[in-house]
Amino acid sequence: MSTSAAFPEENLSLTADQGFGFFPGSPGLTLKNGSYEIVRKLGRGQSSSTWLIENRGSEYVLVPSFGDTRYPNAGVGLDAVKILTANATRGHQRNELEYMNAIRNLGDDRPYISMLRDDFEEQGPHGVHLCLVIDIFSTDVSTFLRSAPDKRLSLHLTKMIVALMVESLESLEADIEAQLHVDGPPVIDGEFEFSGKQYPIMRSQPFPHNFPWNASRHLTELLTVYLTDFGDALKVDMVPSSLEISPYALRAPEVILGGKFDTKIDVWALGCITFELLTGHWLFEPEGCDKWSREEDHLKKMMELTGETFSASLLERSRFRDVYFDGAGNLLHIGDLNPVSIEDTLTNYGVKDVGPISQFIRDCLRFDPDERLSIKEVQSHAWLRFAFACCG
Known part of the structure; x- marks a missing residue:
């Protein structure tokens, strides 16, 4: 490349x-x-x-x-x-x-x-x-994704890549x-x-690989994906010098709100990445304007997609609650929401059989980290069970 x-x-x-x-x-x-x-x-x-x-x-x-x-x-x-x-x-x-x-x-x-x-x-x-x-x-996986004509991957390829990412978080001859x-x-x-x-x-000249973007289910079983690049990694108990500890498209709500965070932010990122692999689009792409900030728009889009609201107990644990919410838990500068479900969003991008995958994404995107899946729970999720049988 x-x-x-x-x-x-x-x-x-x-x-x-x-x-x-x-x-x-x-x-x-x-x-x-x-x-x-x-x-x-x-x-x-x-x-x-x-x-x-x-x-x-x-x-x-x-x-x-x-x-x-x-x-x-x-x-x-x-x-x-x-x-x-x-x-x-x-x-x-x-x-x-x-x-x-x-x-x-x-x-x-x-x-x-x-x-x-x-x-x-x-x-x-x-x-x-x-x-x-x-x-x-x-x-890298992003380059692999861009190799597909419509910039998205099949359900079985996505499932295997996500499963291997989960495996990395828990722990062809050429x-x-x-x-x-x-x-x-x-x-x-x-x-x-x-x-x-x-x-x-x-000129950058990376080595090619043997996996086409439209790899069959059989070939997909041979896929291996590694977690690399720890340049922006943080310890769980480390207080970051900046709130920008992950890309905007993958940022969990507790990061934006200034709450305590742990490895559950990786689970949130998995849900976002799964959507991106299947559709070729970011799940969240917030925009700011003269009336509200990019972060407030991000929180709005989270609520529109998941149907969740930010509970009083969650906001009480958030340092920046008053920056984005009033006393009743409403966004300060954005009024009406325009809900669009995960199922409808996936369907609009042409994804088939959206029921199981929608549930997986929804389980990864619970607002309260205490209610979000852990990495071990992701491993046993019904949608990934077959993929783990292949890679385990």
């Missing part, structure tokens, strides 16, 4: 003080005093870039697919390294190393979770960069060398200048 409009190339020359500071990697460049050598660029996000590297001390090669499979390789292995921008390195995303180390210290590899293999710091023209060596994976031969040499799309020196702009 080449760099998209969301990550314009001009960001490459922006400094850490400007919120960026990308590491200017290139093929042949060595890292960690020669322990690793960059082969090609795999991808780039808002605050990091990912590179394919040769690991001279490894005795295995990781195979790119949705899964994680190791094959013997004579003394030289291939891994991926996520290199944080200089800005992210000196900022809050250093927490990512802490959390990945905590997972690694549990002992054996956790199923369906990206494991940290090594970490180190590398000096670049923008400053110090935190480098996280991880397994090689294929494209040849990389052959793929590198097929792809040809790393592609340079130009160059940029920083402090009087020219650096190459490397």
Whole structure:
């Protein structure tokens, strides 16, 4: 995947003080005093870039697919390294190393979770960069979703992906060398200048996978999805420095209202993601205006979709109750609601057999976290039972 409009190339020359500071990697460049050598660029996000590297001390090669499979390789292995921008390195995303180390210290590899293999710091023209060596994976689920012509997936694919995400929260043979031969040499799309020196702009060349967007039920049983990227992770007992601890489309009501939150916000996100996979659209896309805030519109849309209201006991536990609600529990700046059920919303997007899936989404979207499903309860939900039988 080449760099998209969301990550314009001009960001490459922006400094850490400007919120960026990308590491200017290139093929042949060595890292960690020669322990690793960059082969090609795999991808780039808002605050990091990912590179394919040769690991001279490894005795295995990781195979790119949705899964994680190791094959013997004579003394030289291939891994991926996520290199944080200089800005992210000196900022809050250093927490990512802490959390990945905590997972690694549990002992054996956790199923369906990206494991940290090594970490180190590398000096670049923008400053110090935190480098996280991880397994090689294929494209992310969002890219997989966009590969479908109508930007949505079948019911059986969605069910399997959601089941595997739940598994990760609870806790195909291929040849990389052959793929590198097929792809040809790393592609340079130009160059940029920083402090009087020219650096190459490397094209992102992620590894493909073997799963088509319209995979059959039988093929879907071979699917593996991993939970990756812990840059914005938080401990359950941690007080965030910002309320923006998750993307708007996935934000649970207790986050907006300033209430106590725990792993139940992940269950809320699962309900939203399930809808997005099935329809190709966000479940919630709030908008603000001169009369009300984006957050108040978000709360309104939650009520319209679920048919729930925010109870007095829930609002009493919310620091920002008075920002959005009056004493009677009504929104301060928005009057009439326009209810549209989950069933009708799914049907309007062409989803079939909406009864079971609607109940699953509704169970994930209970306003009160105490009444929302736990991860273990999600695992035993009737809608996911068959998927867990396949992946368990």
